[in-house]
Amino acid sequence: MRITMIGSGYVGLVSGACFADFGHDVTCVDLNEQKIEALKAGRIPIFEPGLEVLVADNARAGRLTFTTDLAPAVANSDVVFIAVGTPSRRGDGHADLSYVYAAAADIARAVKGFTVIVTKSTAPVGTGDEVERIIRETNPAADVVVVTNPEFLREGSAIEDFKRPDRIVVGLEDDRAREVMTDVYRPLYLNQAPLMFTGRRTAELIKYAGNAFLAMKITFINEIADLCERTGANVQDVARGIGMDNRIGGKFLNAGPGYGGSCFPKDTLALVKTGQDFETPLRLVETTIEVNDRRKRAMGRKVISAMGGNVRGKTIGILGLTFKPNTDDMRDAPSIAIIQSLQDAGVRIRAYDPEGMEAAKTFLSGVDYAADVYDAASGADALVLITEWNAFRSLDLKRIEQAMAGNVFIDLRNVYRRKEVETAGLNYVSIGRPQGATDTAAQAAE
Incomplete structure (x- = not known):
């Protein structure tokens, strides 16, 4: 054909x-x-x-x-x-x-x-x-x-x-x-x-409804992660527990810094506008957009808090810039808002991404781009993992600890287990998991 x-x-x-x-x-x-x-x-x-x-x-x-x-x-x-x-x-x-x-x-x-x-x-x-x-x-x-x-x-x-x-x-x-x-x-x-x-109109709505639902699922588990931090619960166990229900499913239940990319941000917004045009407001989608936008900046505040609150003049290494792994797409990536909030607080940024650094230059200014992970960690007061590239999943944590000026490792994707990071001499901060708690059986099995 x-x-x-x-x-x-x-x-x-x-x-x-x-x-x-x-x-x-x-x-x-x-x-x-x-x-x-x-x-x-x-x-x-x-x-x-x-x-x-x-x-x-x-x-x-x-x-x-x-x-x-x-x-x-x-x-x-x-x-x-x-x-x-x-x-x-x-x-x-x-x-x-x-x-x-x-x-x-x-x-x-x-x-x-x-x-x-x-x-x-x-x-x-x-x-x-x-x-x-x-x-x-x-x-x-x-x-x-x-x-x-x-x-x-x-x-x-x-x-x-x-x-x-x-x-x-x-x-x-x-x-x-x-x-x-x-x-x-x-x-x-x-x-x-x-x-x-x-029908043609039904097909058009299927696409938007699907993306909006997945965006809501991501945003839901991110809010549950915040609640877990306050209550001492573990968001990974919560996600696993609810995801085992076939009516819910385990996909898109990984807590993190919020969604980004070329689809979810613009498609949820377009769906909201369509609802307004037809006088059928989509309140859940509207709230999803609002919560997700706030979360990205909040992750910057989380990093600052993990460093004791005063970060002016400090250097932070960033691992991962793209909105997800295996792409060079920087559109609406959480890293943008996070880095900008840190820069506003007086932080110097040193970043590394396997594929996204060239594209990142269009969205970010004042960033020093590193040659590799360990170069990003060199002299850093803290290291923040934002995008869960496979290349970041088995780092030489002891080498990172030795390269850094400080010892704070902030894992915004819950890639690591606390014990292995702390054994390397690093202070570990993650998403939706009790600070200082030992790994649960579910975490240890990951």
Whole structure:
């Protein structure tokens, strides 16, 4: 099947490469000439495990090509995906759909013959209707069907998520698209991926509702972690205890410094704005956003408190900058608010991240970037673990203690057991676990 992917960012590039790997003929289109030239040369603009090899293999096989010329690609396609960005709009927080609507108009002018147009960009309820209206208005003779097919890719695990999805949601209003979309995803039948057909507006809401629910789950366990600290309970045991209930499940119950990234912050905000537009306020989601925003800055205060309160002139080493491991994405990363709050208190920051330091320079100023973990710890009065990269899970803690000027180790992801850190001579502070308490059986088994 001939597929065109409009937008070669995170979603478009991963989806295009995976479709090509299924055997489809895929053309990725982007207006950014430098990005397209880099992709043609085999340079991937984002960090995603396995993506570089996947792109190279399918480009070499001739199934995956890149271009800035939208018209011929669309004209020769059976299916055209819109996978452009929908960032939060400045001023009101609504999803900015200008890129989606511009792509729809460009597609309408170029389309030839029966074509399925698929909105893969995350977009609010009613976006598919507007895309169809734009196409009909721009080219009344166009023989097209507009479909919504939201993505459910986790950064750092995107290829696995695409090839072994929990579900594939397709929203349509014209049954002519059903067979086409079934053929697009037919290679996944071997993995028994459930293909769910529903209405277009329902599909749009499924994406937002799913992300909002996961964001609420993260925020819930973070608030429980605060309660655990005050009461002497252990949040990891609480999370394990409630997660064993199949109705709740154990995923997204790891206490930490709050959620970030390219999806949860903007999608929860967009959902709240949609609720307001339809006069159905979503109070739980509104509170989730508020609590999460406050938490990031509160983690800075937690670090300051762990150091005795007066930190002016002190040096703090930071381990991990990206919002999660296995990505270079710094968008809304908790590290930004934490570092800024520490800088406001007069702290000097020395940071290390395996992939995110270059991207971090766009969001942070006045940060000294280290060559590795031990360089970040060198001369530091405290060391703060913010992102749980695998490279940080088995550190030489004794070497860290010897490199530091102080001895405070603040673990905002509960990666370590207290005993092993304190044995190395470090003062250990974690999230939602009693200060000074011994490990429980559940912690010791981790």
